[in-house]
Amino acid sequence: MRLARRGGADIPPSIRASALVFRDPVSLELQRRLLQFSVSDASVLIVGETGTGKELIARYVHDNSPRAGGPFIAVNCAALPETLVEAELFGYEKGAFTGATENRTGWFEAANGGTIFLDEIGDLPLAFQVKLLRVLQEREVTPVGGRKTRPVDVRIVAATNVNLENAVRAGHFREDLFFRLNVARLDVAPLRARRDDILTLSEHFLHVYSEKTGRQDLSLGKEAIKVLLHYSWPGNIRELENAIHHAVLVAADHVIRPDDLNLSHVALDKTSGSDADTIRHIIHDLIRREGKFSLDDLVHMAIEEAYEIAEHNQIKTAKLLGLSRSQLRTLLKNHRID
Structure with missing residues (x-):
C-alpha cells in the first residue's frame, strides 16, 4: 500500500x-x-x-x-x-x-x-x-x-x-x-504525555477543516498556541480535533485566538491546576512503560517539566511544585537545569 x-x-x-x-x-x-x-x-x-x-x-x-x-x-x-x-x-x-x-x-x-x-x-x-x-x-x-x-x-x-x-x-x-x-x-x-504531537496534530486538523470550509487563510495565533500546549487534554486527540474544528468555524479573522478554541476556562496568565495533573500523568506513564527510573531521575523530570510549563519563571515553577523559591533554586542547581 x-x-x-x-x-x-x-x-x-x-x-x-x-x-x-x-x-x-x-x-x-x-x-x-x-x-x-x-x-x-x-x-x-x-x-x-x-x-x-x-x-x-x-x-x-x-x-x-x-x-x-x-x-x-x-x-x-x-x-x-x-x-x-x-x-x-x-x-x-x-x-x-x-x-x-x-x-x-x-x-x-x-x-x-x-x-x-x-x-x-x-x-x-x-x-x-x-x-x-x-x-x-x-x-x-x-x-x-x-x-x-x-x-x-x-x-x-x-x-x-x-x-x-x-x-x-x-x-x-x-x-x-x-x-x-x-x-x-x-x-x-495520552496526549498530555506526548506534548510534541500537540502542535503537529493541531496543524493537521487546521489543514483538514480549513480545506473543508474554504478558510485556507487561517493560522494559529501565539496565544492560542500557548493554550494548546498548556492544556491537559482530558479528552485526548478527539478533544483537540473538536477544539480546532470549532475554531475554524467561529474565527472572526485570519488568526485563531484562545476563545475560538472553546477552551476559554484555561487561564493564560497563570499556570492552571491541570498542569499538576500533566506532571503526574507523565511520571505515571514513564513508570508504567519503563519501570527503570530512579527517584532522582523522576524528581529531575518533574522539575524540568514544571519549569517548561511555567516558561522558566521560577516563582510559577515553585508554586506549581509546592516549593519556596529558594528550595527551587537549590533543586535547579543540583539537577543542573538552566
Missing part, C-alpha cells in the same frame, strides 16, 4: 490520520511497534484512554497487514447488551430465541479473511469470555441455537481503556483470555 507522508509519520491515505500524525518520541516508538506488528498475524491488544485513536491504530494494523484485502469489522463491546453478545458476535439460527425469524451471520464470520476489532473488550461479560477464548483457540464459532461449528479465519485486534491486569486480579476478566490477547501489545500514551 502506498503511504502518505504527514508530520513525520507514514500513514495510509485511506484513513483519517488523527492518531497517526507523529512527532513526539513516545509516538515514534509506537509507530515503530506498529510497523513490526502489522506484518504479522498475531493478536494485538491496544491499551489507551478514550479519545487516543485506538480504532484508527487498529485500522492501520489491518491496512498494513497481509489481510488488507479482507474486511475490517469494528465492534464496540461496551454497546452490546449482555443478553445479545453471543448472538451478535457468533450469529444465530432461526428459532434460537424469540424474534430469531431467520438465520443470521455474526460479526466473526463477517470478518472472515480479515480483521475483527473488539473495542472496549474489558466490558465483555465474564460468562461470555470463556466462549471467546475457545474461538481464539479453535478458530471456529457455533451460532446460537446451532449444533455445527463454522471455521473462521480472522485476526483479533482488541482495545481497552481499562487496566486488564487489575481486572484479572479483581476477577472481572479471565487471565487465560488476557494472555491470548496480549501477544502484541500497543500502549497508546
Whole structure:
C-alpha cells in the first residue's frame, strides 16, 4: 500500500490520520511497534484512554497487514447488551430465541479473511469470555441455537481503556483470555504525555477543516498556541480535533485566538491546576512503560517539566511544585537545569 507522508509519520491515505500524525518520541516508538506488528498475524491488544485513536491504530494494523484485502469489522463491546453478545458476535439460527425469524451471520464470520476489532473488550461479560477464548483457540464459532461449528479465519485486534491486569486480579476478566490477547501489545500514551504531537496534530486538523470550509487563510495565533500546549487534554486527540474544528468555524479573522478554541476556562496568565495533573500523568506513564527510573531521575523530570510549563519563571515553577523559591533554586542547581 502506498503511504502518505504527514508530520513525520507514514500513514495510509485511506484513513483519517488523527492518531497517526507523529512527532513526539513516545509516538515514534509506537509507530515503530506498529510497523513490526502489522506484518504479522498475531493478536494485538491496544491499551489507551478514550479519545487516543485506538480504532484508527487498529485500522492501520489491518491496512498494513497481509489481510488488507479482507474486511475490517469494528465492534464496540461496551454497546452490546449482555443478553445479545453471543448472538451478535457468533450469529444465530432461526428459532434460537424469540424474534430469531431467520438465520443470521455474526460479526466473526463477517470478518472472515480479515480483521475483527473488539473495542472496549474489558466490558465483555465474564460468562461470555470463556466462549471467546475457545474461538481464539479453535478458530471456529457455533451460532446460537446451532449444533455445527463454522471455521473462521480472522485476526483479533482488541482495545481497552481499562487496566486488564487489575481486572484479572479483581476477577472481572479471565487471565487465560488476557494472555491470548496480549501477544502484541500497543500502549497508546495520552496526549498530555506526548506534548510534541500537540502542535503537529493541531496543524493537521487546521489543514483538514480549513480545506473543508474554504478558510485556507487561517493560522494559529501565539496565544492560542500557548493554550494548546498548556492544556491537559482530558479528552485526548478527539478533544483537540473538536477544539480546532470549532475554531475554524467561529474565527472572526485570519488568526485563531484562545476563545475560538472553546477552551476559554484555561487561564493564560497563570499556570492552571491541570498542569499538576500533566506532571503526574507523565511520571505515571514513564513508570508504567519503563519501570527503570530512579527517584532522582523522576524528581529531575518533574522539575524540568514544571519549569517548561511555567516558561522558566521560577516563582510559577515553585508554586506549581509546592516549593519556596529558594528550595527551587537549590533543586535547579543540583539537577543542573538552566
